[in-house]
Structures are given as structure tokens and as C-alpha cells.
Amino acid sequence: MSKDKSFYITTTLPYVNAEPHIGFASEILQADVLARWKQEELGEGNVFFNTGTDEHGQKIFEAAIKVNEKVELYVEKYAQEFKKLKEALDLSNNLKFIRTTEEKHIKAAQELWVRCKNDIYEKEFEGLYCVGCERFLSQRDLVDGKCSVHQIEPQLLKEKNWFFKLSKYQEKLLKYLENSEVIIPDWRREEAINFVKEGLEDFSISRDKTRLSWGVSVPGDDTQVMYVWFDALTSYISTLGWPSEEGDFRKFWKEGHTLQVAGKDQVRFQSLMWQAMLMSAGIKNTDQVFYHGFINSGGQKMSKSLGNVISPYELIKKYGTDATRYLLLRHVHSTEDTDVTWERLDEWYNAGLANGLGNLVSRILTLSEKHLNQYSEINPIGKIYEALEDLNFQLAMDTIWLKIQNLDEKIAVLEPYKLIKDNPERAKKIIDELRTELILIARDLRIFMPSTSGMIHDAIVSNKKPENLFPRINA
RNA sequence: GCCGGUGUAGUUCAAUGGUAGAACAGAGGACUCAUAAGCCUCAAACAAUGGUCCGAUUCCAUUCACCGGCACCA
Numbered sequence: 001m002s003k004d005k006s007f008y009i010t011t012t013l014p015y016v017n018a019e020p021h022i023g024f025a026s027e028i029l030q031a032d033v034l035a036r037w038k039q040e041e042l043g044e045g046n047v048f049f050n051t052g053t054d055e056h057g058q059k060i061f062e063a064a065i066k067v068n069e070k071v072e073l074y075v076e077k078y079a080q081e082f083k084k085l086k087e088a089l090d091l092s093n094n095l096k097f098i099r100t101t102e103e104k105h106i107k108a109a110q111e112l113w114v115r116c117k118n119d120i121y122e123k124e125f126e127g128l129y130c131v132g133c134e135r136f137l138s139q140r141d142l143v144d145g146k147c148s149v150h151q152i153e154p155q156l157l158k159e160k161n162w163f164f165k166l167s168k169y170q171e172k173l174l175k176y177l178e179n180s181e182v183i184i185p186d187w188r189r190e191e192a193i194n195f196v197k198e199g200l201e202d203f204s205i206s207r208d209k210t211r212l213s214w215g216v217s218v219p220g221d222d223t224q225v226m227y228v229w230f231d232a233l234t235s236y237i238s239t240l241g242w243p244s245e246e247g248d249f250r251k252f253w254k255e256g257h258t259l260q261v262a263g264k265d266q267v268r269f270q271s272l273m274w275q276a277m278l279m280s281a282g283i284k285n286t287d288q289v290f291y292h293g294f295i296n297s298g299g300q301k302m303s304k305s306l307g308n309v310i311s312p313y314e315l316i317k318k319y320g321t322d323a324t325r326y327l328l329l330r331h332v333h334s335t336e337d338t339d340v341t342w343e344r345l346d347e348w349y350n351a352g353l354a355n356g357l358g359n360l361v362s363r364i365l366t367l368s369e370k371h372l373n374q375y376s377e378i379n380p381i382g383k384i385y386e387a388l389e390d391l392n393f394q395l396a397m398d399t400i401w402l403k404i405q406n407l408d409e410k411i412a413v414l415e416p417y418k419l420i421k422d423n424p425e426r427a428k429k430i431i432d433e434l435r436t437e438l439i440l441i442a443r444d445l446r447i448f449m450p451s452t453s454g455m456i457h458d459a460i461v462s463n464k465k466p467e468n469l470f471p472r473i474n475a
Numbered sequence: 476g477c478c479g480g481u482g483u484a485g486u487u488c489a490a491u492g493g494u495a496g497a498a499c500a501g502a503g504g505a506c507u508c509a510u511a512a513g514c515c516u517c518a519a520a521c522a523a524u525g526g527u528c529c530g531a532u533u534c535c536a537u538u539c540a541c542c543g544g545c546a547c548c549a
Contacts, residue, residue, distance in 0.1 A: 010494085015549045057549070127547085161547095191479055191544070198478075203547055228549065268546060294543090327538035333488080336481085337542075344487085344499090352497055355512050363509035370508085394488085398498085408513050431508095465509095472510055 006256030007038040010050035011235050012266060013100065016078035017063045019087055022302070022340070023263065023295050025312035026328045030292065030393060031261045032091045033329060036447035037388055044094060048252040050239045052098035053079045057228040058207075071214055075101060090312065090321050090450055098239035100216075100232055108238030109231045110219045115281035125161035125204050128154035132445060134212075161205040162218060162231070169276040170196055176275055176285055183271055184290045184391055185335045188264065192271045200272065205230040211351040233274045236260065237283065253284060260289045264335075267291060290391055293337040310340060319345070322449040323353055323470060329448055330397040346473050356404050357441075358470035361456055363411065364438050365465035367431045371420055375435060375460050385447075400444045407437055435460055 012029050014020065028051055034051035055075040064074035079099050086095055098105055113120065126134035136157070173196050176182060183189035206224040207215065215225030240249040252258070262270050270289045278285050294301075297308040315324040331348050332338045368375075387396035411434065419427035442456035452469060461464040 012549095017549080054549070059549070125547090187480065194478055195545085198545080201546075206548085227547070229547075232549080264543070265549095267544080269549090273546090328496090331487085336488095339487085347486095347499060350510095350512095354510060359510055359512045361509090363513075365509090367508050401498090405513095406507095411508070412506085412514040415508085418506095420508090468510055470510080472512075 004253050004255070004257040005042065006046040006048070007035075007042060008048045008050070008240070008252040008256050008258040009035050009038070010260050010428065012260070012262045012270070013052045013054040013098070013232055014082060015054045015057070016082065017059050020082055020312055022235055022310050022312050023313070023327075025085065025089060025315075025324075026295060026332050027261055027263065027292060028085065028091065029089060029325055029328050030290075030334070030391070032089070032095075033393060033447050034259070034261075034388065034391070035092050035094070037385055039092065039094070040447065046256075047094065048096065048240065048248060048256075049094055050096045050098060050236070051082075052096075052235055052239065053082050053100065054228065054232040054235070055079065055099055055101045056215045056226075056231055058212050058214070061212065072101075075099075080328050087311065088316050088321065096239055100235055100416065102238075104241075105235055105238040108218050108227060108242055109216045111243040112234045112237075112277065112281055113219050113226065115283075115298070116164065116277060119165040120162050120205070121165065122160055123163045123202075123204075124158045125163075126156065126158050129157035141300045152356070158214055159208050159211075161204040161208075162221070162224060163202045164273075164277070164280075165200050165202045165274065166276050169279055170200055172279055173200075173272055173276060176279075176294055177271070181288055182286070183267075184288060188267055188291045188335075189271075192267050195268055195411045203229075203273070222325040229269065229273065230277070233269070233277060234458055236274075236286075242283075258284075258287045260286050262289060262291055263295055264291045282347060291335065293333055293335055295332060296337055296339050298341055299339060310342070310345075315345070319349055320470075322452040323349055325449055326353060326397075329393045330401075331394070334393050349470070350473055352401060353470035354472040356401060357452075358468060360404055360407055361438065361459065361469055362465060364407075364431070364434045365459055365463075367416060368435050368460070369463055369465050371424075371428055372431055372435070372463065374463050397448060400441060402447075403437070403441050403444070406468075407434060407441070410434065410437075440442070 011031050014024050035047055039047045060073055129136050159312040177189055177193050205227045207219050207227055209223055209225055212225060216231045218224040218226055220277050237253060240253055241247050242249045260270055275285050297310055302307055302309045327345055327348055385396060414430050414432040416427045439460050442453045445453040455466055
């Protein structure tokens with residue numbers, strides 16, 4: 001990441017048809033660490049950290065009907081569910097939240113449409129329509145050519161839609177993708193380049209209102225609403241106050257470094273469609289999109305039917321907020337898929353937090369409380385965040401845990417608890433050193449585990465051993 | 476089928492054209508400040524075949540296995 005004065009980071013906006021998923025929790029935690037890191041580097045006012053909820057579309061409309069609820073209330077409820085994550089995961093205070101049903105967002109989406117007007121045209125959309133579902137089916141909805149839900153053959157139906165000329169942007173997209181910075185990891189960039197080379201087709205960006213009413217109205221066409229993609233992608237700039245070119249939009253999107261965090265299945269949407277839309281509207285492209293892997297459990301996708309779903313709230317309930325942050329940040333691979341099970345989580349927790357960090361705090365603070373006077377605060381310095389430049393969260397944390405290990409080792413070698421009898425001066429000096437090194441570790445932990453960091457710091461400053469930070473979990 | 480990725484100790488990962496590192500789990504030991512934690516020691520791996528090379532886990536090819544994407548699902 002470059003040395004820009006300001007930094008913009010956003011997650012993708014989760015679709016609100018289900019409870020928050022652990023994958024999204026992981027995504028927003030990664031974003032949170034980066035946001036906190038940049039806030040320390042650039043100052044809080046120079047970082048814009050965004051998330052939100054994608055609330056339009058057929059599926060949500062149907063889901064609301066299914067539970068017999070007004071769709072406005074339904075999305076409101078889920079938006080709150082997602083907003084709760086902020087506190088539950090102790091996300092940065094400055095986190096912004098955009099809902100695609102907000103007025104300012106709707107206006108922005110419509111404005112973007114108008115700006116893209118030259119690349120938007122009307123065409124017959126042909127699709128397989130299921131009368132049971134009352135919607136067009138995708139390939140995935142089909143089993144042996146029949147609707148997987150209703151077991152009936154869909155009819156070929158045509159309707160007028162608005163299309164976006166994605167095909168026109170092949171060259172420009174390739175040009176954009178030439179820059180090795182725009183996608184992390186690099187092999188996903190290769191993937192994106194391949195998509196483009198295989199040829200891009202224009203895509204439909206609207207739906208007939210008679211079939212789908214829950215969406216943003218197409219400017220100048222009362223019969224159509226925007227297809228969710230067009231609408232949702234706009235949120236990355238509507239949150240900045242666009243279409244106003246001034247203020248946050250200028251500061252962060254135009255003049256700052258922009259980074260989008262997304263799942264690996266998003267390449268086509270974030271790095272191709274969205275970038276083409278920006279090009280069409282004459283807006284600067286995203287500087288970087290970081291694609292993370294997925295979290296599976298027991299070798300399979302998490303799914304309700306398999307009963308292997310691990311929700312972020314369950315994690316928090318069992319391990320606590322900071323421990324959840326630790327588990328998801330240190331043990332989830334940043335770009336590959338990660339397999340997570342309760343057994344493994346327990347092991348990670350005990351090894352890293354109970355036996356590692358928690359125990360170290362106990363032993364040092366016991367020695368300190370017993371043998372030393374108050375701690376006179378120093379200004380801790382320390383930079384361990386090099387690995388974050390490559391968005392390698394695991395490596396960054398490994399560096400901290402290596403320090404923890406070294407401290408444990410130092411205690412074993414120097415044996416200050418023995419030395420205190422024969423050579424108290426020397427022992428005290430050692431304990432004082434340990435204390436200082438521990439406060440440096442706390443400093444390093446600040447962006448990963450903010451409240452733990454604070455607790456360790458406070459314990460040292462008040463020279464008082466804290467309660468067990470991370471009680472051991474016994475199977 | 477097409478495109479891409481991956482295959483390293485029991486597990487999860489790392490590095491490297493020339494003795495393959497670590498963490499967790501496992502076995503043993505000496506200690507006691509500490510959350511039966513920590514420290515030390517031990518055991519344990521380069522999917523298969525062929526090629527290039529003085530030399531390959533690393534480069535190339537093939538095979539096998541696994542994963543992802545192949546667009547209007549968000």
C-alpha cells in the first residue's frame with residue numbers, strides 16, 4: 001500500500017437474507033485491523049472504514065413474504081443484526097455503515113445510472129421463468145432442466161431490460177488489470193484477466209417492476225427497477241457522499257488509497273463489472289481489491305442442513321470478543337480457504353491465549369506485583385506490522401507470538417524468581433525488563449485485540465495482576 | 476469439458492536449484508514465577524512418474540487427488 005495521506009477501506013455489503021456468517025465476520029475483522037493500523041499511521045480522521053447492508057432484490061422480497069413481514073421491517077431487522085457486529089467484534093469506532101435502502105444511496109445509484117447512460121441500452125432479456133417461483137431461474141436453480149423447487153419446467157420468457165455494455169470495456173479492463181497492485185493475491189488477478197480474455201457479455205441491469213418491485217427505480221423508466229448488482233456496487237461511493245465530488249468522496253476516493261475487501265467469489269463483480277461501471281461514469285477505479293478465502297468446517301461448506309455452521313456470535317459467546325478476533329485473524333488464512341472446527345478452535349485458544357499470552361501476563365505480573373514498585377510509564381515504540389503490507393494477518397500475529405515465546409524463554413533461562421533471594425537487585429532489573437517487553441507486546445496487540453491490549457497495559461501501569469485473561473478450556 | 480489453484484511431519488502452514496523450518500497435537504526430562512501453564516529434549520513430511528541439471532521438494536511435462544470459477548445467485 002502506498003503512502004497516501006488518506007485511506008479508504010470497505011467490506012462487501014452482506015445480503016441481508018440470513019444471520020451474519022463467520023466468513024463475513026472474518027472479512028470485517030481483517031478490514032478492521034487494516035483500518036486501525038492506518039488510523040495509527042495516518043490519524044483517525046484520515047481513514048474511512050465502511051461496511052453496510054445490501055437490502056434490495058428478489059430473494060429478500062421473498063424472504064420477507066415468507067415470514068409474513070413488511071419488507072421494510074424485515075430489512076430493518078436484519079440491518080440491526082449486522083450493526084450489532086460492530087460492538088460484538090469490537091470494531092473500530094469510526095466504522096461507517098451504509099444501507100442500500102437509504103435515500104442518499106438510492107439517489108447515488110440513480111445518478112450513477114444516468115452517468116453510465118451512454119453504455120446502457122434496451123434489449124430483450126430472455127430467460128427461463130418459473131411460474132412457481134415467479135422469477136427467472138439461473139443455471140443453478142435447474143435440475144434436469146426443471147426448477148429445483150417446484151419440479152416443473154420453466155418457460156422461456158422475454159422481457160425488455162436495460163443492459164450495460166460490459167463488452168465495450170474489455171480493453172480498458174485489461175489495461176486496468178495490468179497493474180499488479182489492483183488485485184491481491186496476484187493469481188486472482190490472473191484469473192480476472194482470463195475472465196476478460198474469454199470475452200465479456202453485456203449484462204442486464206434491470207428487472208420489470210411487475211416481477212420485482214423491491215429495488216431502486218430506473219431513472220426515466222417507471223416500469224423497471226435496477227438489478228441488485230448495479231444498485232449494491234454503488235454503495236462503495238454513495239457512502240462517501242457521492243455524487244457530491246467534494247468532501248469525503250474527494251478526500252478518500254479521489255485523493256486517497258482505496259481498498260475493497262471481498263470474498264474470492266467476487267472477482268467478476270468487484271474487479272470487472274464495478275470497475276467498468278466506474279470507467280463508464282468517469283470515476284476513478286478502485287486502487288486495490290483484496291480477495292480472501294472461505295471458511296469451511298470439517299472439510300465442507302458450512303450449511304444449515306449439514307449442521308456444521310459456526311456463527312460469529314457463538315464464537316464470541318464461547319471465547320469472548322478478543323479471543324474471537326484472535327482466532328479469526330491469526331488462524332484464518334488470508335487468501336486460501338480455512339477449515340475450522342470446534343476442536344481446532346479450542347486448541348488454538350488454549351495454545352495461543354491461555355497457555356501463551358494469558359499465562360505470560362500472569363507470571364510477569366505476579367513477579368512484578370510482588371517485587372517491584374509502580375511502573376513509570378515509558379513511550380513504547382515498536383513496529384511489527386510489515387507483514388500487513390502484504391495483508392498477511394497470520395504472519396503479523398506470528399511475529400507477536402514469537403515475542404511471547406521469547407519472553408517465556410527468557411524467564412526460564414534467567415530465573416528471576418530464584419534470583420530474587422540471592423541477588424534481588426539483579427532480579428528486580430530482570431523483572432522490570434520483562435514488564436517493559438510485555439508492554440511492548442501489548443502495544444503490538446492494539447490493532448488486533450484492542451481491549452486485551454488495554455488490559456495488559458493497565459495491569460502493568462497499576463502493577464496489579466489481572467484476573468485470568470483467557471481461562472483455559474478443558475475438553 | 477474449459478480456465479485457475481493446491482498437493483511438504485498426525486494436523487495447519489513456511490522456505491529453498493545444493494543438510495526441508497515452525498506451530499498445534501504426541502513421548503520423555505529438569506524446574507516452580509505462572510492459567511497442571513512455561514522451558515529443554517525426542518519422534519515425525521517434500522503425492523507419483525519422467526525430463527532438464529554436477530545436483531530438484533523447488534524448474535518443465537505427464538498422471539492421480541482435492542479445491543475454486545465458468546457470469547445476471549447475492
